[in-house]
Each structure stands twice: as structure tokens, then as C-alpha cells.
Amino acid sequence: MREQEPVIKVRHLKKYFMANRHILKPSDYVKAVDDVSLEIYPGETVGLVGESGCGKSTLARSIIRIYEPTAGEVIYKGADITHLSNAKLRQYRNKMQMIFQDPYASLNPRYTVGEIIGEPMEIYRMYDKAGREAKVQELLELVGLKPDHISRYPHEFSGGQRQRIGIARTLALDPDFIICDEPISALDVSIQAQIINLLEKLQDERKLTYLFIAHDLTMVKHISHKIGVMYLGHLVEFGDADEVYSNPLHPYTRALLSAAPIADPKKARESKRIKLEGEVPSPIHAPEGCPFCTRCAECRPECRITPPIMANQDGHKVACFKYV
Amino acid sequence: MALLEIKNLSVDFKTRNGVVHAVRDVSYQIDTGQMLGIVGESGSGKSVGMLALMGLLAKNGSVVSGQMLFDGRDISPLAEEFHGDMKAYEKAMEEIRGVKIGMIFQDPMTYLNPVLKIGTQITEGIIKHDKCSKQEAKTRAIELMKQVGIPSPEDRFDQYPFEFSGGMRQRIVIAIALACRPRLIIADEPTTALDVTVQAQIIDLLKELAKEKNMAVIMITHDLGVVSMMCERVNIMYAGKIVETGSLDEIFYETKHPYTKGLLDSVGTHAGTGRQSLLSIPGTPPDLLKLHSGCAFMPRCREAMNICRDYQPAEVCFGADHCASCWHFCKDRADEIVKAQEG
Numbered sequence: 001m002r003e004q005e006p007v008i009k010v011r012h013l014k015k016y017f018m019a020n021r022h023i024l025k026p027s028d029y030v031k032a033v034d035d036v037s038l039e040i041y042p043g044e045t046v047g048l049v050g051e052s053g054c055g056k057s058t059l060a061r062s063i064i065r066i067y068e069p070t071a072g073e074v075i076y077k078g079a080d081i082t083h084l085s086n087a088k089l090r091q092y093r094n095k096m097q098m099i100f101q102d103p104y105a106s107l108n109p110r111y112t113v114g115e116i117i118g119e120p121m122e123i124y125r126m127y128d129k130a131g132r133e134a135k136v137q138e139l140l141e142l143v144g145l146k147p148d149h150i151s152r153y154p155h156e157f158s159g160g161q162r163q164r165i166g167i168a169r170t171l172a173l174d175p176d177f178i179i180c181d182e183p184i185s186a187l188d189v190s191i192q193a194q195i196i197n198l199l200e201k202l203q204d205e206r207k208l209t210y211l212f213i214a215h216d217l218t219m220v221k222h223i224s225h226k227i228g229v230m231y232l233g234h235l236v237e238f239g240d241a242d243e244v245y246s247n248p249l250h251p252y253t254r255a256l257l258s259a260a261p262i263a264d265p266k267k268a269r270e271s272k273r274i275k276l277e278g279e280v281p282s283p284i285h286a287p288e289g290c291p292f293c294t295r296c297a298e299c300r301p302e303c304r305i306t307p308p309i310m311a312n313q314d315g316h317k318v319a320c321f322k323y324v
Numbered sequence: 325m326a327l328l329e330i331k332n333l334s335v336d337f338k339t340r341n342g343v344v345h346a347v348r349d350v351s352y353q354i355d356t357g358q359m360l361g362i363v364g365e366s367g368s369g370k371s372v373g374m375l376a377l378m379g380l381l382a383k384n385g386s387v388v389s390g391q392m393l394f395d396g397r398d399i400s401p402l403a404e405e406f407h408g409d410m411k412a413y414e415k416a417m418e419e420i421r422g423v424k425i426g427m428i429f430q431d432p433m434t435y436l437n438p439v440l441k442i443g444t445q446i447t448e449g450i451i452k453h454d455k456c457s458k459q460e461a462k463t464r465a466i467e468l469m470k471q472v473g474i475p476s477p478e479d480r481f482d483q484y485p486f487e488f489s490g491g492m493r494q495r496i497v498i499a500i501a502l503a504c505r506p507r508l509i510i511a512d513e514p515t516t517a518l519d520v521t522v523q524a525q526i527i528d529l530l531k532e533l534a535k536e537k538n539m540a541v542i543m544i545t546h547d548l549g550v551v552s553m554m555c556e557r558v559n560i561m562y563a564g565k566i567v568e569t570g571s572l573d574e575i576f577y578e579t580k581h582p583y584t585k586g587l588l589d590s591v592g593t594h595a596g597t598g599r600q601s602l603l604s605i606p607g608t609p610p611d612l613l614k615l616h617s618g619c620a621f622m623p624r625c626r627e628a629m630n631i632c633r634d635y636q637p638a639e640v641c642f643g644a645d646h647c648a649s650c651w652h653f654c655k656d657r658a659d660e661i662v663k664a665q666e667g
Contacts, residue, residue, distance in 0.1 A: 051519035051520070051521060051522075052490075052519055158608045158609075160608055161608070188365040188366055188546065188609060189365060189546055189547075189548070189587060189590055189591060190365060190586060190587060190590050190604060190605035190609075190624075191604075191608065192590065193589075193590035193591075193602040193603070193604035193605070194604040194605075194606070196602055196604075197602055197604055215519065215520065217520065218549070218591060222602065255521060256520065256521060259520045259521045259523070259524035260520050260549070261520070261523070261524075261527075261547060261549025261550050261552070261553050262549055262552060262553075263547075263548035263549040263551075263552055263576075263588070263591045264552060264576065265552040265572045265573055265576050265577075266573075266576075266577075268549075268552040268553050273524060275524075275525075275528075276521050276525075279489055279491065279492075279522075
């Protein structure tokens with residue numbers, strides 16, 4: 001896999017939002033994503049985990065330029081798309097699609113399923129009307145819905161079915177890179193597994209590449225080949241999923257994994273939880289050095305001065321002074 | 325005697341499209357100091373049962389049958405004590421709701437009043453029910469805030485909800501629930517809106533407090549992970565019925581009902597790592613308006629038989645209190661059960 005060119009290469013990406021805009025005082029910035037670099041290879045799923053506000057959605061949205069990155073580069077299959085104009089970006093947009101969290105909010109209630117799924121193709125002037133309809137029906141079948149659902153409205157479907165409609169729309173333009181932003185967290189437990197299975201099936205059939213954002217650590221473990229852990233806008237650990245889960249290096253990753261509820265009473269009784277004191281600091285007044293230093297049990301003096309850089313431990317990267 | 329005993333509770337909602345039987349003939353009990361988990365998907369009736377207990381059902385909902393014995397006293401609106409007098413019932417509930425039974429809700433931001441200081445919100449119940457002075461109530465509120473782990477409570481007493489993080493807000497909600505020293509806490513998805521590290525903190529806090537104050541806790545959740553972290557007993561609900569009940573280990577390791585099995589499979593408890601596909605439950609949760617006469621899980625069940633479509637299975641117990649309602653365990657009594665349902 002290594003010889004292949006990455007589908008997405010992110011280099012030193014930053015996204016700052018202005019907060020407390022003031023004429024006389026200098027503005028504060030929320031450093032939502034701060035100096036993140038990662039590579040995503042064809043056909044793999046990269047899982048992104050972290051607590052709310054850690055910047056995982058902002059990173060994903062900056063990659064496909066829903067947000068304009070403040071600094072850094074995003075390279076799609078060798079082409080730098082960071083500074084392209086909207087018109088030029090158009091030829092890449094169809095290749096990079098997104099599945100959203102809330103299937104109740106992401107589908108227009110006044111459009112029929114056919115219109116929802118067909119709209120992207122209309123915008124990209126693909127096929128004629130009959131061709132589009134045939135394609136919509138093919139997509140519906142692919143995601144496990146019936147072709148005659150085409151003329152129904154979103155309110156007639158359950159949450160899981162709506163998420164399937166969202167997935168069909170995402171696939172309409174034959175993308176190769178899909179961002180899944182918490183696609184299962186609004187669904188019932190029994191439905192979550194159905195959607196995960198569907199996403200995996202589609203990935204195998206269509207050689208899709210996923211960036212999968214979630215806060216449910218068990219499901220991420222199941223679907224991902226690689227895992228990235230984010231904390232306060234920084235990517236603190238990145239590596240093969242099995243490796244990160246079985247041998248977490250960063251103190252934050254260890255605490256996060258140990259806090260995840262295990263649906264198995266015996267294991268839950270045995271597991272030793274690492275308790276984290278306090279809360280995530282405000283991203284406006286982030287700590288000077290390592291973002292985690294305020295809550296880390298192994299914090300050293302140097303941690304408070306400069307942030308650690310990602311160090312490579314046999315393909316398993318971690319940003320922590322312990323490993324430098 | 326059990327602290328709370330629910331007997332044959334049924335709750336209906338009248339809607340424009342017909343009557344929804346949200347809770348159907350549910351019975352269970354909980355002892356002092358016990359932790360009970362009620363697990364189910366949306367629409368399974370897990371929250372509605374609790375709202376009925378607290379007398380908080382929406383206007384179109386009503387308890388149609390059953391008893392709810394709290395400490396031996398029936399507190400259902402149908403209880404003989406009230407003779408159908410809703411005013412008497414409301415008055416009695418005021419002495420119970422928030423005093424003897426506390427509630428913790430899912431989303432602390434919508435539960436707390438955004439325009440009142442949190443101090444006011446914690447002391448409100450204390451002043452009303454314990455008839456003490458504002459100053460006394462404040463002292464107790466600050467003590468409570470300390471117990472639930474809010475740093476510098478004296479300063480934070482006068483702050484508003486928006487000045488707190490999600491985890492801190494949930495701690496305040498817990499402080500309010502504890503304010504009148506209840507004997508039973510009903511926690512309705514208390515950690516669903518929180519991050520995993522905060523969730524772990526809140527679960528620890530609830531466990532510690534329950535132990536310290538010898539309170540019973542009913543934890544309503546869809547998360548089997550949360551259940552295995554904190555509960556002793558578990559009720560699994562589907563379409564308004566308890567389909568399986570047992571101790572934590574019985575539910576996880578001696579699973580009987582196909583729905584419980586399906587739930588455990590779909591969270592990957594019994595699956596290893598790697599990408600073999602998860603065993604999911606096919607189909608979607610049922611529309612409660614269109615239930616057929618048999619077992620509600622039948623359309624999604626991998627082990628369904630013909631009899632499941634038309635007749636309700638009887639509850640069968642395996643050991644002291646591990647019971648499940650499934651035709652696979654009462655096949656041999658089929659004639660008798662069918663006759664009872666037809667008669």
C-alpha cells in the first residue's frame with residue numbers, strides 16, 4: 001500500500017476562527033485545527049476520534065474546503081487544492097463527498113427521494129433525465145432501498161433509511177473520497193450495525209476511501225484501518241487501528257480508550273480506568289506547550305514550553321515528549 | 325419489601341392516527357440500593373414507563389392499567405386511594421416527585437432554566453419541600469455542589485447555566501435531583517449527550533453517591549456499555565414490553581431472547597477485532613400503531629416461527645429472576661397459552 005499515492009495529503013493544516021472581534025483590542029482566535037498533517041491512502045478508512053470541540057469535524061470540513069483553511073496545504077491525488085478558486089475546485093468536488101450526522105436535518109423535506117439523489121447529477125449535468133432516473137434507482141437498490149421509494153418524501157422513512165438515502169446521494173457522483181461525519185450517532189443501536197455493514201460493503205465494491213469521524217470508539221475500531229486521535233485541535237496520535245487500540249502511546253489516547261464503556265461486564269470489571277482530572281481547556285486560551293499538559297499525569301517541565309512534534313514509532317506516530 | 329414495584333403497567337397515547345400502546349403489561353421491581361438498567365431503542369417505552377411513574381405523561385397519554393407501588397403505597401393515578409380524583413393525585417405526587425424520587429434527564433442544557441442562576445435552581449426544591457430559610461438552603465446547596473464535584477461552589481452558586489460545560493451542567497442536574505434526599509433516582513440517558521471521558525466521570529459519581537446514600541438507581545439507556553459499567557440488573561424492552569430481564573451477567577452471558585442476542589451482536593460485544601461484518605438485526609423498530617397480534621419482534625427475528633405471528637409468547641423463567649418472553653421457551657405449553665389468548 002505504501003507505494004501508492006495518497007488520496008488525501010494534509011500538511012500543517014490550520015483553521016482558526018476569530019472570536020470576540022473587537023476594534024480596539026487584538027482579536028482572539030479559536031484554534032480549531034492547529035498544525036495537523038496526515039495522509040489517507042486509497043481504499044482505506046481513517047477513523048478520527050476525540051471529544052467534542054477537539055476539531056475533528058473542522059479538520060474534515062477544511063480538507064474538502066467547506067471551510068477555508070487558515071494555513072497549510074491539502075493535496076488531492078497530487079494536486080494542491082488549497083488555493084483553487086471555486087470554479088476550478090468544481091472538478092474535484094464531485095470526487096470528495098460527505099455523509100452527515102443527522103439524517104433528519106441533511107435531507108430537504110420538500111424534495112422527493114429521487115430529487116434529493118438526482119440533484120448532484122443535475123448540477124454536474126450528468127446523463128439526461130431518463131438516465132438520471134435509472135441511476136437513482138440503481139443507487140437506491142445499492143443502499144438497500146426499493147426502486148419505488150423514488151417518489152416518496154424523507155418524512156416517510158425511518159432514521160436508518162434516511163441515512164441510506166444520504167449515502168445514496170453521496171454516491172451519485174461516483175466519488176472516491178468520502179467523509180463520514182458521525183453517520184451513525186443519531187441512529188438506534190440495531191440500525192448502527194446495518195449502516196456500518198453497508199459502508200463496508202460499498203467500500204469493498206467501489207474502492208472508496210473514508211475519513212470516518214465518530215465518538216463511539218467501538219464502532220470506529222471496527223470500521224477503521226487507521227486511527228487518528230485529536231485533542232484540542234492537535235493530532236496527538238496516528239497509526240494502524242489495531243496498534244493504536246492495543247498499544248496506545250499518548251497519555252490522552254490511553255485515558256480516552258480506558259474511559260470508553262465496554263459492553264461486556266467481565267471486561268468492564270477488570271478494566272482499570274485512567275481518570276482524567278478537570279476538563280478540556282478553552283481553545284481560545286490553549287496551553288502554551290503540549291495541549292494536554294494541563295491534565296496529563298506524566299507532564300514534564302519541557303511539556304509546558306513548546307508543543308511536541310509528531311515522532312514516528314514504526315509507522316505509529318505520536319506527539320509526546322516521552323517518545324522523543 | 326421492594327422499594328418500587330411495578331405491576332402490569334400499561335400506558336396508552338391517543339394520537340390522530342389511533343391509540344398507541346406505548347407500554348404493555350410491564351412488571352418489575354427494584355430494591356433499596358439496587359442499580360437497575362432499562363435498555364431499549366427509541367419507541368420501546370423505556371422512558372414512557374418512568375414518566376408514567378412520575379405523573380409526567382403528556383396530555384394525550386394515560387395509565388390504563390396496573391399498579392405502581394412505591395414503598396408499599398400505590399402511586400399510580402388509578403390507585404384506589406385517589407378515587408379517580410386527579411387533584412388529589414397531583415397533590416400526592418408533589419410530595420413524591422423530586423422529593424422521594426429524583427430524576428436526571430438527558431440534556432442538561434434544556435433541563436436547566438437558562439435565565440436563572442444555578443443556585444436558585446438547586447435551592448428551589450429545598451426551600452419548597454423542607455421549608456427552610458434561604459440561607460440554610462444555600463448552605464445545603466453548596467454542600468451538594470461540593471459532593472457532585474463542582475470546584476469552588478461558593479463562587480459558582482451565582483453563575484448561570486451557560487457558564488458551565490456539559491459535564492458540569494450534568495453535575496448540577498444531579499445536585500438538583502439529590503437536593504431532597506430521594507430514595508430512588510431515575511436517570512434517563514444521563515450521559516448520552518456527554519463525551520466518553522466525561523461520561524465515565526458522571527457514571528462514577530452516580531455510583532459513589534448511590535452507595536453513600538443507599539439510593540436505588542434506575543438507569544434508562546440504549547448503551548449496553550453504560551449498563552455493564554454500572555447496573556446490577558437489566559430489563560430489555562422492545563415495543564413496550566420487557567422481553568428479557570435478569571442480572572447483568574445473565575443478560576450478557578446467558579442471553580435467551582433473540583432480540584437481546586441481536587443487540588449484543590450489533591454492538592460487537594462477542595465479535596473480535598477486525599472487519600468481519602457485524603451481525604446486525606435486519607429491518608427497523610416497529611410502528612406501534614401497526615402491531616400485529618403476536619410477538620412484536622417477529623418480523624425482525626432470525627429464529628421466528630409461525631406461531632410467533634399470531635400469539636404472544638408467555639414469560640418463562642430460568643433460575644431465580646432471569647426471565648424471557650419468547651415462543652422458543654414455551655413451545656411445549658403452546659396449546660394452553662393460545663387458548664388463554666383466544667378465550
